[in-house]
Amino acid sequence: MKSSKIVLFAMAFLVSGAVWSQDFNLFLQSIDEDRHSGESRIMYHSDSISTITLTAMVNGITLDENHLIKVKEVKAVDNKSNSLALISSNFYYDNRYRDDKKLERKLEAPARNATKIDMQGSLLYFNPTEKNKGKVFIRDVLNRPGKNLLEDIYPNAELVYIDTDELINVKAEMEKLIHAEVEKRKMEVGEISKEEKREIEYTRQLFNDMFDVSNNRFEYTITFQSDKNIKDSYFSFMIFNAEGKSISSGYSSVDNLYQFHLIEPPTKGCYIQIINEIDSAVKEFKFDLKNVILP
Amino acid sequence: MKHILLISLLLCTSIQPAFTQDASLKFMQVNEQRHTGDAENRMSIIVAVDSLKIDADHLVQIKGSPLIIDNTGAVLAPFKNYPYGGYFQRDPELSIGFKAPRRDVTEIEKIIGTVEYFTISEEYKSKVVLPNFINHTNENLLASSPSLKLILINYNAIKKAYGTDDYYPEIKRMQQEIGIGKTMKEADIFFSDMFYFQNNNPELDLNFYIQDPDKIIHKITVYNGNGKQMSTNYSNSGNRYRISLSEEPLPDWKLEIHVKTKAAIKEIPFQFNNIKLP
Numbered sequence: 106m107k108s109s110k111i112v113l114f115a116m117a118f119l120v121s122g123a124v125w126s127q128d129f130n131l132f133l134q135s136i137d138e139d140r141h142s143g144e145s146r147i148m149y150h151s152d153s154i155s156t157i158t159l160t161a162m163v164n165g166i167t168l169d170e171n172h173l174i175k176v177k178e179v180k181a182v183d184n185k186s187n188s189l190a191l192i193s194s195n196f197y198y199d200n201r202y203r204d205d206k207k208l209e210r211k212l213e214a215p216a217r218n219a220t221k222i223d224m225q226g227s228l229l230y231f232n233p234t235e236k237n238k239g240k241v242f243i244r245d246v247l248n249r250p251g252k253n254l255l256e257d258i259y260p261n262a263e264l265v266y267i268d269t270d271e272l273i274n275v276k277a278e279m280e281k282l283i284h285a286e287v288e289k290r291k292m293e294v295g296e297i298s299k300e301e302k303r304e305i306e307y308t309r310q311l312f313n314d315m316f317d318v319s320n321n322r323f324e325y326t327i328t329f330q331s332d333k334n335i336k337d338s339y340f341s342f343m344i345f346n347a348e349g350k351s352i353s354s355g356y357s358s359v360d361n362l363y364q365f366h367l368i369e370p371p372t373k374g375c376y377i378q379i380i381n382e383i384d385s386a387v388k389e390f391k392f393d394l395k396n397v398i399l400p
Numbered sequence: 401m402k403h404i405l406l407i408s409l410l411l412c413t414s415i416q417p418a419f420t421q422d423a424s425l426k427f428m429q430v431n432e433q434r435h436t437g438d439a440e441n442r443m444s445i446i447v448a449v450d451s452l453k454i455d456a457d458h459l460v461q462i463k464g465s466p467l468i469i470d471n472t473g474a475v476l477a478p479f480k481n482y483p484y485g486g487y488f489q490r491d492p493e494l495s496i497g498f499k500a501p502r503r504d505v506t507e508i509e510k511i512i513g514t515v516e517y518f519t520i521s522e523e524y525k526s527k528v529v530l531p532n533f534i535n536h537t538n539e540n541l542l543a544s545s546p547s548l549k550l551i552l553i554n555y556n557a558i559k560k561a562y563g564t565d566d567y568y569p570e571i572k573r574m575q576q577e578i579g580i581g582k583t584m585k586e587a588d589i590f591f592s593d594m595f596y597f598q599n600n601n602p603e604l605d606l607n608f609y610i611q612d613p614d615k616i617i618h619k620i621t622v623y624n625g626n627g628k629q630m631s632t633n634y635s636n637s638g639n640r641y642r643i644s645l646s647e648e649p650l651p652d653w654k655l656e657i658h659v660k661t662k663a664a665i666k667e668i669p670f671q672f673n674n675i676k677l678p
Contacts, residue, residue: 107512135437142678143429145446147493155678216678219502399503400434400441 128165131208131228131392135160136400146182156192157212157399159224163206166390171240172232173202176210176390180224183215183399189222193372202231202340202347202382217397225393231386233340239386246327254377264377267362269318272328275362276316283309308359309354315364327371328364335363340380347374424450425515425670426501428493430508430678433502441500443476444484445508445675449492449515457520457527459488462496463667464619466513470501476508488518488618488660501677517666518618519613526618526664533655538578545659549611550620550641553594555602562595580609590639595597597640603648610641625652 140155141148143288159181163174181189190211208228209292214220233239239334243254250268287305290297297305317323327344331334333354335342344365352375356365429446433439449460462485468476469653476498480486484497496511520527530541537554558574561567571587573581581587606622622631622643630653631643 135435137437137439138432138434140434140678141430141434142676144448145429145448145493147491147495148429148431148444148446217506218568220503346487400436 106381108171108309129163129230129390131390131394132162132164133159133224133394133397134162136397138214138400140217154192156211157214157222158209158211161208161210163208163228166230166370168204168206170204171234172230173204174231175202175229176208177227177229179210179212179224181210181212181217181222181224183220184214184223187216187219187221189213189215192265202229205235220399222399223393224397225391225397227371227389227391230388230390231340231382233382233386234390237383239381239383241377241379241381243379244374246375246377247371259381259383263330265330267328267330269304272316276312279312279316279359283312311357311359315359315362322366324370325367327375328362328366330361331359331363338381340382341378342380343378344371345376345378346374347376425668425672427672427675432678433672434500434503442479442497443500443677444497445511445672446493446497447670447672449517450496452492452517454490454492456490459490459520459604460492460494461488461516461517461518462494463514463516466496466511468498468511469509470505471507471509472502472505473509474501474505476501476644477670485527488516505677506620507677509673511670511672512629512674515668515670517668518660519664519666520618520658521664524661524664526659528659529655530655530657532651534649534651534653538574540579541655542657542659545661547611547613548617548659549579549609550617550657551580551609553580553609555605555607556623557593558591559602562591568599586639587634593637593640593641597635597637597642599644604645606643606645608641608643609639610636611639614657618660619650621656622649623654623656625650 136156137160138155139158142155166172166174168174179191183189186398192211192213195346231239235242241255241258242328243258246254246266247268250266250271253263253265255262255264283305287297290301314320315328333339335358341352342353344367346352352369352371353365354368356363358364402538415605426448427445430443430450432441432443434441444599452458452460462653462678465478465480468478470476478484479499480499496513496517501508518526522529525544528542528553529543530536533541533552537552538627539551541550541552542548554604558567558570561570567590570635571580572584575584575587581590590609598607608620612615618642620634620641621629624630624647630645630647630649632646634641634643636642
């Protein structure tokens with residue numbers, strides 16, 4: 106009697122769709138399957154294959170602007186041994202961290218005669234703090250032109266504030282560089298094509314706009330040199346004024362130069378906040394959902 | 401020779417499209433949505449009407465509820481509402497919706513049903529055009545069809561009497577002489593509701609008393625003297641039918657009524673066999 110109770114409990118646990126890892130649990134809330142064959146205009150399907158959408162809820166862990174989650178990997182297989190390929194995901198659309206507890210994965214549909222699927226994978230939990238260096242504040246920026254602002258924070262990263270004087274020097278160097286490149290290209294091909302000329306003109310225009318210190322808009326910018334692509338390498342990169350209000354509204358970049366557009370001129374007390382997905386700020390949660398009954 | 405005959409017979413029984421004398425339906429698509437949540441599991445089969453003219457005056461619909469049987473012998477309950485038919489449409493693609501079969505079902509053994517082909521024309525009395533209709537208030541505009549009644553109310557006249565001693569004698573006369581409402585009580589409710597639900601601009605509305613027990617009036621449209629459509633929308637509740645207009649109506653405007661007469665509807669039976677499920 107006692108042993109059968111244990112077996113029953115174990116079975117219930119297996120099919121419940123919940124897996125526990127410390128406090129984290131992933132609860133499989135629903136399965137929606139969309140199967141179709143043939144074509145029609147009134148029921149147009151952008152995908153030619155049938156799909157299954159698994160919706161799960163992340164529970165047991167804090168999720169907010171400082172506690173974010175994203176999928177690392179998901180593998181699903183039906184009980185006819187078909188691997189269900191990932192189709193798309195509107196959760197973590199570009200697989201960026203979010204604070205939404207809902208996890209949605211669209212996979213290739215299982216076989217019609219399949220009755221169950223197994224799903225396993227892992228999620229990454231990102232909690233950036235100053236302590237784990239996932240969140241960094243860089244102050245006293247305007248007093249340190251030409252210095253690597255990340256020197257004491259991330260040993261292998263470079264972020265240099267370029268002030269107006271330095272910008273004028275950089276502009277002269279860049280112009281020389283473009284001129285040299287154009288001359289080199291002329292030697293190679295003789296006559297530069299119309300398309301190439303247009304591209305060169307466009308690059309020059311972009312430089313002129315970025316380095317036009319006489320333009321009224323110039324005082325509403327701040328320029329950095331970075332060894333990394335700022336957009337791709339950092340989860341977020343924002344500039345705040347001395348009162349803690351975000352003043353960055355986008356940026357332009359050429360080569361390794363990043364010019365941030367601000368809603369007010371930068372002042373002495375302004376600072377940079379970088380949120381960076383580094384190992385010390387990320388925890389991995391594995392999940393393993395077995396014998397999930399199909400609708 | 402015997403083998404060839406047998407093969408031909410087998411091909412005939414498994415082929416999907418169903419042919420009638422002068423029209424055919426083409427199988428297009430199977431769609432199925434299955435859910436673990438509270439949404440119903442549904443399946444729809446899209447078929448297209450082939451070789452028939454379909455335009456603004458030639459419409460199609462699936463009649464009633466087709467018989468749908470899966471390969472386990474289960475009869476699958478059809479859906480009757482949008483987007484699964486029950487209305488004439490200009491689109492040759494028709495959707496037959498029904499409760500999805502069990503997961504272990506592999507094919508729909510058969511679907512047997514009827515497509516109705518509706519031709520809108522004066523010849524079939526399915527198109528009634530009434531010129532100068534605004535001067536024909538308080539009379540049955542569809543008197544030629546015994547089961548139908550469509551009476552344009554002289555709104556301003558009855559509104560003028562509303563709240564005076566003339567009101568009840570007037571609606572009593574309209575009930576007895578014109579047939580607005582089967583009883584005086586019905587007539588009273590009809591007019592009270594008409595005033596209660598009236599918009600701010602009664603000049604841009606046409607208020608009708610309608611009797612259509614078999615729901616055969618398909619559409620009522622108002623055109624100006626140049627043939628431009630002037631009706632913008634309509635509302636219908638019980639015997640009240642109101643058409644909203646983009647301008648105040650003039651005597652040269654026309655009312656066009658489409659009626660689903662028996663002569664205008666041709667029935668085309670169809671059957672599909674052995675539809676493999678995705």
